[in-house]
Amino acid sequence: MKLTPQQVEQFQEKGYLNIPHRLVADDHLDLLREHYDALFAKKRGTIGEGMRNLAVVGESEQDETADRSEEMLQIMEMWRFDEVYRQLLYHKPLLDIAESLIGANIQLFHDQALYKPASHGGEVPWHQDNGYWRCTPSDLVSIWMALDDADEENGCMNVIPGSHLEGTPDHDRAATEKGQLPALLEADVDENRAAPVPVKAGFGMVHHCLMLHQTNPNRSSRRRRATVIHYMPTGTRNGKGEVMDDHLVLRKS
């Protein structure tokens, strides 16, 4: 289902949209959860080879003395490891949303799974996605889909509405009161403008790559599993100025 003109307008004004319809049916959601858990279980012992803990506090991710008590686990490019996630890239309801926002020539930038375990799930500081990517033109959009109900207690997205219209702030190495988070960047924001975006399992939110967002630590007894697909219009250039024509074409007009 394409977004309505009002929904597109809301996205253009705010830089994100809490998508009001389900993205996957219950049986599809179950399958995504099952494959997600299996991949995280398989990669648990292989930190540094496919799964990262973005919440490591120390001088570097490899630092042996680093504090790893918090976990914000990430598997990049789920689609390369799992057929169910490869098929998700072509899932019509998702591509219809992307098409409503960036047109019918759509390539994958990348996908990822982001897992905040219960009780000790780490934070993701304020950032713009393009603060990392540096793509041009900065027209990428991301669909963040909840595999568990995500709310303020277990670390749903928080956003700064309208921030995608305000340029690119500096991004510095992120730090918590415990020390540096070597994997993450952080931008300064006015938190008085922040708004939470709670999302039910099987639903999602879509955001612009210049919209500032963050997620809080998960101190609840519920885990928070999510998967994100980052879409780009064909012809987008990476941070080195190269057209990314080797990325998967997901839809073509």
Ligand SMILES: O=C(O)CCC(=O)C(=O)O
């Ligand atoms: O899932 C999270 O906690 C962070 C997600 C995020 O930063 C993103 O999708 O760009």
